[in-house]
Amino acid sequence: MHLPPLPVPARPNPFTRESSRPVFDSPWVRLRVDHVRHRSGGESQYGVVGFRRTACGVLALDDEDRVVLVGQWRYPLERYSWEIVEGGGLEEETPFEAIRRELREEAGLEAAQWEPLAFLHTSNACTDEEAFLFLATGLSAAPGGTDFDDTEELACVREPFAACAARILHGEISDSLTVTAILALQARRAGVSAALDPALAERFFQRPDRDPAPGRARWSNLERP
Known part of the structure; x- marks a missing residue:
């Protein structure tokens, strides 16, 4: 069965990341807090849990x-x-x-x-x-x-x-x-x-350290907004 992709907005990401602050790190999980601004004008703190494995x-x-x-x-x-x-x-x-x-x-x-x-x-x-x-x-x-x-x-x-x-x-x-x-x-x-x-x-057959997903790749660039 060939399915057409579900629609994605022209500008799907409404957030601008102002800063990222690491809070916790271990061999299994890590936590950071991002200061983000929504395009509507609102600001918030976004906690993100990352899995090393x-x-x-x-x-x-x-x-x-x-x-x-x-x-x-x-x-x-x-x-x-x-x-x-x-x-x-x-x-x-x-x-x-x-x-x-x-x-x-x-x-x-x-x-x-x-x-x-x-x-x-x-x-x-x-x-x-x-x-x-x-x-x-x-x-x-x-x-x-x-x-x-x-x-x-x-x-x-x-x-x-x-x-x-x-x-x-x-x-x-x-x-x-x-x-x-x-x-x-x-x-x-x-x-x-x-x-x-x-x-x-x-x-399924690629190493994450060589082909990281966007979410995982973000952790190596916390200094960048």
Whole structure:
């Protein structure tokens, strides 16, 4: 299915950035406050959270159409969460390299077939985070099994795909990457056929330090308005 692009205004950005002030930095997240002026005349402080690592996820399906789910305690939410295999890619590794590593480390698996599934901005009102989601099939045990960090306590189950979709609608599965991946594949199976934009599809296999998105590139130029 070939879709024409949705309309974009001739002057889409209404903001002029007067200054940027870094507030917090860590190996995982950073925060800055921008002083911006709207073209209507209003001024405001805009807080932006940046993610140093690239969000990656894989909908890993076995031969019985079961999804590999990982369970863990999500500290910010104060609740337990079941999710697809996910992780943060380093700046010097592609999303594909990162998620292959995460599938081995979290589930002790490797896959024979991989393909890009979906792309999303996880919370675009306040962060620059991007997420690259893959579909993986032809699963087999990875040599060496799982390899958890010393701050991870993970469980792993295989849940029928249809049950995962139902759990999303029920609210039991709420992780944004998992919801997007499951519903994207469900849309495919329902007959929605649309390929990723070629330039976007290439980014699934590009290193962020060499091909940064506009939001991420901004962090290296904070001194410029």
